[in-house]
Amino acid sequence: MVCYLQVENLTKSYGELVMFDRISFAINEGERIALIARNGAGKSTLLNLIAGRDSADEGTITPRRDLRVAYLEQDPAFDPALTVLEASLGANRDDARVIAAYERAITDPTGEGLQEAMTDMDARGLWDREQRVKQILSRLRIDDFGQRVGTLSGGQLKRVALASVLLSECDLLILDEPTNHLDTEMTEWLEEYLTSSRSALLMVTHDRYFLDRVCSDILELEDRRLYHYHGNYSYYLAKRQERIDAAAAQRESDENRYRHELEWIRRQPQARATKAQARIDAFYDLKDRLQTTRTQRAVRLEVQAGRIGTKIFEAKEVCKSYGEKRILDHFNYNFTRYEKLCIVGDNGCGKSTFLRLLMGLEQPNSGTIEVGESVRFGYYSQQGLEFDPTKRVIDIAHDIAREVDLGDGRRLSASQFLHHFLFLPEQQYNYVAKLSGGERKRLYLCTVLMRNPNFLVLDEPTNDLDIMTLGVLEEYLRAFRGCVIVVSHDRYFVDKVADHLLVFCGDGEIKDFAGNYSEYLVWKRDFEAARRAAAAAEEQRNRPSEEPRRQKPASKRLSFREQQEFAALDAEIPALESEKAELEALLSSGTLSHEELTRTAERIGTLIDEIDEKTMRWLELSERA
Numbered sequence: 001m002v003c004y005l006q007v008e009n010l011t012k013s014y015g016e017l018v019m020f021d022r023i024s025f026a027i028n029e030g031e032r033i034a035l036i037a038r039n040g041a042g043k044s045t046l047l048n049l050i051a052g053r054d055s056a057d058e059g060t061i062t063p064r065r066d067l068r069v070a071y072l073e074q075d076p077a078f079d080p081a082l083t084v085l086e087a088s089l090g091a092n093r094d095d096a097r098v099i100a101a102y103e104r105a106i107t108d109p110t111g112e113g114l115q116e117a118m119t120d121m122d123a124r125g126l127w128d129r130e131q132r133v134k135q136i137l138s139r140l141r142i143d144d145f146g147q148r149v150g151t152l153s154g155g156q157l158k159r160v161a162l163a164s165v166l167l168s169e170c171d172l173l174i175l176d177e178p179t180n181h182l183d184t185e186m187t188e189w190l191e192e193y194l195t196s197s198r199s200a201l202l203m204v205t206h207d208r209y210f211l212d213r214v215c216s217d218i219l220e221l222e223d224r225r226l227y228h229y230h231g232n233y234s235y236y237l238a239k240r241q242e243r244i245d246a247a248a249a250q251r252e253s254d255e256n257r258y259r260h261e262l263e264w265i266r267r268q269p270q271a272r273a274t275k276a277q278a279r280i281d282a283f284y285d286l287k288d289r290l291q292t293t294r295t296q297r298a299v300r301l302e303v304q305a306g307r308i309g310t311k312i313f314e315a316k317e318v319c320k321s322y323g324e325k326r327i328l329d330h331f332n333y334n335f336t337r338y339e340k341l342c343i344v345g346d347n348g349c350g351k352s353t354f355l356r357l358l359m360g361l362e363q364p365n366s367g368t369i370e371v372g373e374s375v376r377f378g379y380y381s382q383q384g385l386e387f388d389p390t391k392r393v394i395d396i397a398h399d400i401a402r403e404v405d406l407g408d409g410r411r412l413s414a415s416q417f418l419h420h421f422l423f424l425p426e427q428q429y430n431y432v433a434k435l436s437g438g439e440r441k442r443l444y445l446c447t448v449l450m451r452n453p454n455f456l457v458l459d460e461p462t463n464d465l466d467i468m469t470l471g472v473l474e475e476y477l478r479a480f481r482g483c484v485i486v487v488s489h490d491r492y493f494v495d496k497v498a499d500h501l502l503v504f505c506g507d508g509e510i511k512d513f514a515g516n517y518s519e520y521l522v523w524k525r526d527f528e529a530a531r532r533a534a535a536a537a538e539e540q541r542n543r544p545s546e547e548p549r550r551q552k553p554a555s556k557r558l559s560f561r562e563q564q565e566f567a568a569l570d571a572e573i574p575a576l577e578s579e580k581a582e583l584e585a586l587l588s589s590g591t592l593s594h595e596e597l598t599r600t601a602e603r604i605g606t607l608i609d610e611i612d613e614k615t616m617r618w619l620e621l622s623e624r625a
Contacts, residue, residue, distance in 0.1 A: 002029040004067055004172050004200050005050065010059035012045055019045050022059065023226040025219060027172065032194065032201040034211050034233070037221035038422055039438025039466045043204045044074060044176055046221070050202065051174050070168035074176040074204075076161035080150025084142055087149050088133055088163045099130045103145060136163045139189050140182075155181030155347070166193065175203035179210055180463070183346055183489060184521060206467055208233055208492040258286055308337060308454040311372035312483055313358065318367035320350070320357060321508070327353050328364070329508025340477070340484040342494045344517060345504030351487045352382065354504075355459050358485070375483075378453030382460050385444045389433035393423055393443060396432065400450045407481070414450065421446050421472055438464045445473065454482040462490040491517045530604060534584060537608040541615070558624050569618040573611060580607045 005027045012019045019042030027033060037043045048054040050061060051071040063069070078087045085103075089096040098120045105117040121127055137145065140159040152160065158181045165173060173194075179187050187210055194201060194214050205211055212233040220227040220240065227243070229236040261283045312335040320327040327350030335341075343351045356362040357369060359379055387396055397414040404412045412420075418428050421442055435443065441464045448456075456477070462470055474496045477484055488494050494501075494517040501513040501520055513520050558566060583604050 002064070003027075004029060004064050006060075006062045007050070008060050008062070010046075010049065010061065011057045012042065012049065012054075013057055018224050020221060020226065021224040023221075023224075024059075025226060025228060027200055027202055029171075029200060030198075031217055032215045033203070033217045033219055034215040035202065035204050035219045035221065036236070036467050038468045039442060039464075040427075040436040041221050041466075043221065043466075047071070047174055047176055047202070047204065064171075067172060068168070068170040069172045069174060070165040070170040071174040072162055072165045072176055072178055074180075076158060078149045078157070078160070080148065082149045083145065084137065084147050084149065084152075084160055085133065085145040087160050088137060088145075088167055090164050090168060095124060095126055095129065098124055099126055099133065100146065102126075102130065133163075133167060136166055140186055159186075162190075170199055172200045172202065173197070175201065175205070177205055178203060179205055179207040184491065187489075206462060206465060206470060207490060208467065208470075254286060258283075261286065307374060308482060309372050309374040310337060311370075312337060312339070312375060312455065313369060313371045316368050316370070318357070318364045318369060319508075320353065320362075320364045326508035328357075328367075328510070330367070331508075331510060333502075333512075335483065335485075338481065338483060340497060340499045341486075341502060342498035342500075342517065343485065343487045343502045343504060344489070344494070344520070346506065349504040349506050351504055352459055355379075355381075355457055355485070355487065359457060375455050376451075376453045378448045378451055378456045380445060380448045380456075380458045380461050382463070384441065385447065387432045387440065387443065389431065391432055392429050393418065393432065393435070394428040396443060397428075397446065397450065400447050401452075404450050405452050417450060418446060422469055438466055438469075441465055442469050445469075449476070456480065456482065456484045456486075458484070458486040458488075460487055460489070462488055462493050491521070530600075531584075534580075534604055534608065537605075537612075541608075541612055558621060562621060562624075566618070566621045569614050569621070573614050573618060576607055576611050576614070580604060580611065583607070 003026050007026065008024045009022045010024070011021050035043050035046065045054065049056055051069060053071075083096070083100065085100050086093060086096040089099075098117070101113070102117040102121050105112070105114040108114070121130065134145075137143070137160075140163055142156060142159055142163065149157065149160065162175075162178055165175070178190065182190065187207065191210055191213050201214070203215075215232055216230075218229040218231070218233065218236040220229065220236070227240075229239050231239070261279075265280065265283055314335070315331055315333045318328050318331040343354065345351055353362065357364055358371075359377060360371075391399075394415060397418055400414070402414055404414065404417045406412060415425065415428060419425065423442070423446075432440070432443070445461060445465075448458075461473065465473070470490075470493060474493060477486075477497045484497065486494070486497060498516060500515065501517065503511045503513050503520065505511060513523070515523070583600050586600060
């Protein structure tokens with residue numbers, strides 16, 4: 001196996017903050033490696049070092065000679081004057097110019113310049129590249145290749161940067177949160193693309209299904225050290241738990257030894273201290289080690305939300321639109337106690353608008369939303385909350401509450417609550433100005449949860465949170481004895497948290513799906529495949545023959561048995577058509593389970609074959625009737 005890049009004894013710090021200390025690893029040909037760590041622990045710092053965007057304090061990074069590296073940054077930047085095509089092709093500006101000229105020429109109704117553009121495409125051998133550019137951009141829902149980068153949204157810009165990296169034909173891909181701003185369909189396409197690519201991969205992502213399906217190795221950065229797991233995310237979880245259990249056993253042994261040595265220290269006469277100096281030094285080393293491991297132990301929360309009545313909220317005939325764009329169309333829903341619901345749908349279909357209507361931040365065009373008197377919302381918005389950068393983390397928490405009520409008479413201090421959400425005691429005295437983007441999101445989440453709500457409304461809470469925090473949040477929400485509505489594209493998170501889904505289909509249509517996100521995606525895929533198959537068969541059946549029917553020689557009139565068959569076909573074909581129509585309506589209802597959906601789709605396929613066969617026989621007999 002060819003070694004692409006070797007990292008040895010790498011150390012990086014910012015002032016007194018040490019990100020990692022003497023870490024070593026290698027990236028080999030064909031490996032797809034994920035880097036996992038808490039927000040602020042140095043993931044992006046390490047990627048920047050490997051990509052040559054920053055320098056280490058100590059250690060070496062040795063790439064193979066002529067190694068081609070492409071880097072997708074978390075917040076990419078382009079010259080705003082570039083077109084999408086130019087940005088996607090990166091340094092190949094001449095290629096971009098020729099392809100752009102060809103795209104303009106083929107849309108020019110006069111045909112002017114087409115021959116010259118085709119000659120230039122031939123001369124530079126760009127036909128395959130042009131198709132690949134269009135394919136990748138289209139898969140990422142970027143269709144206007146001539147649009148200026150400066151006019152793109154943040155999500156579109158990230159997708160253009162991703163396209164540029166994928167088009168670079170490099171040996172090593174470095175991707176920082178590649179699934180941000182991708183919907184499920186785009187994410188699944190990227191999974192297939194990366195697993196079939198010959199490039200080695202080093203990436204940071206919080207999408208755990210994506211990570212599980214794409215990566216062959218996991219690097220975990222924790223407490224300035226690096227742990228290597230040779231397997232996917234599921235393998236990592238199992239092995240990490242083994243490591244944690246072993247560390248817990250070692251800690252228990254150390255604590256027993258500490259108590260024994262502490263007793264010896266107390267009995268040790270001062271005059272003889274120099275004779276046992278080595279043992280005394282070992283005692284203080286043990287004390288320091290125990291202090292470190294104690295600060296890393298988080299409190300387990302089981303939250304009893306405040307009392308909530310039988311009436312939660314009820315939507316009655318709610319309509320909401322912006323001009324011609326319908327968000328809700330006579331929507332009715334009665335939310336029940338302890339319900340945990342996830343809202344899914346394509347970007348721009350109105351999920352966040354629905355939450356703002358529920359929170360009273362916007363008003364419907366018609367209809368009502370009635371909220372129960374005992375409901376206390378905890379609202380986490382995508383926009384987040386601006387914190388005073390001169391305050392410390394613990395000060396922000398104390399502004400909300402000194403203690404958090406967990407129910408059943410149990411209370412936690414603000415510091416303990418922050419610790420549960422992975423703000424270690426020493427980190428709680430950091431200034432907000434020094435927090436990473438993910439750490440600020442985590443602090444915002446804490447301020448929402450600390451208010452002791454009984455109804456959580458969370459709009460894309462998984463964005464910018466690290467995998468460790470996502471695990472803590474999932475555990476919190478599963479134990480939460482209150483109501484939850486969450487908007488999220490994170491399949492793993494939704495599968496863990498939600499009881500069922502509200503699917504925003506667009507144009508005001510909303511379906512209630514009794515299942516998790518993975519089951520819904522399977523249902524949706526099967527439904528769309530069955531619908532396409534039915535449409536194709538219908539089109540084939542209704543398509544007129546391209547060749548005139550050959551004149552058949554006169555044949556005998558129908559026999560008595562054929563007359564009976566002809567009459568039977570007259571009755572059978574409409575009955576089969578009727579059954580097919582009923583099943584197609586059922587298929588579109590969204591009420592079928594995955595197994596029922598599969599059986600229904602198979603039956604529709606059988607009916608189409610039977611109808612075609614019987615129709616052909618009917619036509620044959622009708623010519624002689």
